[in-house]
Structures are given as C-alpha cells and as structure tokens.
Amino acid sequence: MKRILIAGTAVLALLFTMNSCKDETGSVDTASIEDYSPFVVGKYITYRLDSLVSVNFGSALQTRSYEVKYAVDAAITDANNRPSYRIIRYIKKNASTWQADASFLATPTANGLEFVENNLRYIKLRLPIRNGYSWSGNTHIDTYSITSEVKYLADWDYMYDSVGVATTVGTYNLEDVIKVDQRDEIIGNPADPAFYSEINYGVEKYARGIGLVYRKFLHTEYQPPTGSGGGNFAEGTYGVTLTMIDHN
Template sequence: MKNWFTVCFVLLLISCKKESENLNFISLNEIYPMAVGKTFTYRLDSTVTVNFGASLATRSYLAKDSVESTFLDAQNRKSFRIFRYLRDTLAVQPWKFTATYLTTFTENTVEFVDNNLRYIVLSNPVSENTFWKGNAYINTILPSSYYFLDNWDYQYKNLNQSFTTKKGVIQNTYTVLQQNTQIPATFNPSVYNEKSYSIEVYAKGIGLIYKEFLHYIWQPTPVPAKFQDDSYGIKLNLISYN
C-alpha cells in the first residue's frame, strides 16, 4: 500500500510539472504582435540567376512592411493586410509599392499568404518538440513550380535566445527552421546540385526580425551547365520597427 501511494505521488508531481510547463509556453501573439500602423524596415537581399543561369547574383534593397488594415477572412478569422515598399539601399529614391501580404491568426497557428501561397509560419505550442507541415496548403505536385516545398517539417529552434540583426542584438528570439537540405554537402559544379534552406526568426514583442530562404538546382548537363530558372533566394534583416 505504501508503494502504491508513492507511485501515485510521483505521477501527480509529473502531471503538475507538465501542466506548469504548458502554462509557460509563449503565445503566438507575443512573438508575432500585429497591429494596424506597425512598420518594419529590413535590408532585403534578393538572389537571382544571371548570365543565362551561369551564376547567382545578389540585388540589395531597403524594404518597408507596413500593416495597413485588419479584416475578417471568409472563415471569420482575424487577418491583417501588409503592404511592402522597396527603395535603394542608400535611401535616395522614394519608396515604391511592390506587394501585398496577408497574415491570419487561427486558434493554434499563424498563416502568411505570399503571392497566393499560404504558409503556416507559426504553430502552438512554441517548443522545440513542435513540428508541423508549414507548406501543407501549397500544391507541390509536379508539374507545380513549387514542387521543392513538398513535405517540409517546420521546427522551433534556439528558443528565447539572442539574435544579431542590423538593428543590433535582439533578446528573446525564436527561430523556425523550415528546411535545410543540400545535395551534395558542398557545391560541385561538375555534378547535379540541389539546395533548399529556409529559416525565420521572431522576437518577443516585435515579430519577424530575420528571414533567409535559398533554393537552387544546378544542372551540369546539357552543356552549358547552369542554374535552373526557378533558383532564387531572399534574405530579410531587421533595421528598425515601430
């Protein structure tokens, strides 16, 4: 009987500990706080193919994301409309509108729509044991141009850590590793190469502070060898926000 009470007591302690841990998970609203009027300025580096695919080059800009309005989507979910503006890195030219993005909060996720592609960028609970299919809403079946997004497992990494951006060192950040594959491990121009790398970093009380995405396929044959046309990348690095 004494052993039975001991076992019950231990199980109760474990249960209470798990419940306490669950209560300590940071909310998605804390790491992605959206409100109309917020603006975020980033250094944007765009990777593109040049010289008919012979190489990759980087084009750099300043990007400003402005939260323009809020609305309820067709499923009655709170959503935000975000306008993106670009200009040169020296800030000489005026801002030029380039794109509209949508972000939607569900009960357990945050969705982000870019170029009519819906990504599940965040998911509860915010824990390194949390995995989710972030590209589940995207058609990745060939001949889709987005075949390389198939079956990605998003995962939280480096929870509540510091992260260095162009704004400086930011505390309380949360990294979402979306994909990290490369074949072969080191680029070799004499053979077929494919790489997909994608991460996003969010900060408590701020939102997205860093994003890096790169996908390329290098085809050595037929000659001349080249990167496929759908090889591209983007990097966002936070400069300022309000």
C-alpha cells in the first residue's frame, strides 16, 4: 500500500499447492497458506541475491551480488510450542562452495505465516488470500520504543496486490503467483542531496507449489551535508533483492 509523506511521484526502483477456483475479483476461493508456502524438510530455493550496502563511511551505495540457497532443515517447535520449520541459508561467493551463514524460523498458523529473521517476527501471509486484503505485517516488531532500531518498520500495511496471476521471475514463467505489497514510502526528495530523505519499500511474490520467488526490500536514510562535510547514508541503510534461479 503506497504512502508518500511528502509529495513525490517517483519510486526507486518464503520460502516456498491444490487446484482452486478463481472468481473475477481475483480471489482464490480454496487457496491456503500451504498452497503458496509448502514447507517440506529437504525443500530448497536458490536465489540471486543483490545486496545494497553503504560504503566509504556512508558516502555512497554499492550493490554486491551472490547466490544464496534457503533450505528447510528441520521440523521443530517455536518458543510457544507451535509447529515450525528451521530454515538454513547458504551463501556462495565467487563460485566458492556453499557455506551456511544464517538461520530463520517459519511458523504456519491457522490464518497466516510468521517468519522470524534477525529476531524480528513478520506476518508474511494472511488469510483470506484475496485481492485488496490487507493486514499489519510488522505488528509483532517493536518499532516504537526509544531503543528500537527499526522504527522505519512501523505501521506497514501488507496487501495482496494481485492473486493467481501469471508472472515471469528471472528465467521462470510462473502460472499462479500472488504479489504482496508491503510498503512504498518516500520522505523528502531523494534526488536532492541538499535535504534529508528516506525511502522504505517492500514487495514479495509467492508462486503456488514453490513459495517465495521474489523479494525486494529497501530502506535508505540520507543525511544532508553539515558544514564542510558531505552528505551520507545513515547506519542501517540497506537493500535486498532475491530472485529465484532454482528450486526442487
């Protein structure tokens, strides 16, 4: 759901089905969370990862590309004793061998899918899977306390932008994909380095029978020059783009 705090028109550019009937409004009548996020131990999806980071003490942004594989490692329970899945991420740099570098927790619930990343719990999907349906995807995340380092995640309204549509992701032509718009926010004018600006953007796509096939996340916070110094991007500025290149 798009929200622009200060006028502007430009937008800088889960892992892991049952046949169902679709009506003209775009709803998928019998779709379940499992249809678009089928967790099975041993399942994996490999992505091209484009990671945007600040360099030179925040004076510039740079994109670094890798291959990453998200693999369902084990069926476990979470802290609330709910059935969950441990996801291990493997990374390959410069044609090297795969190395495990992170772990995540996926918890399918009666009406949604929770995903824990860096100790932050997101509600990635929610029933009903229907065009225009929205929910507070970051409601479990502390975004308001004085010590919160992720205040920019406050009040994100996730929304199904399209349901059950054909989509091309990388080299894959996928017949049934849902798109989740998470945020599209611009504060200030990012094209003017003389003033403060901020961008918060998030979108994910899930394919039936596969899972997460595309993700784009961007958070930038730019501080303008002070005195004789130049402007810089604040600590915590980063972006992630995942594009599926393989799966089993």
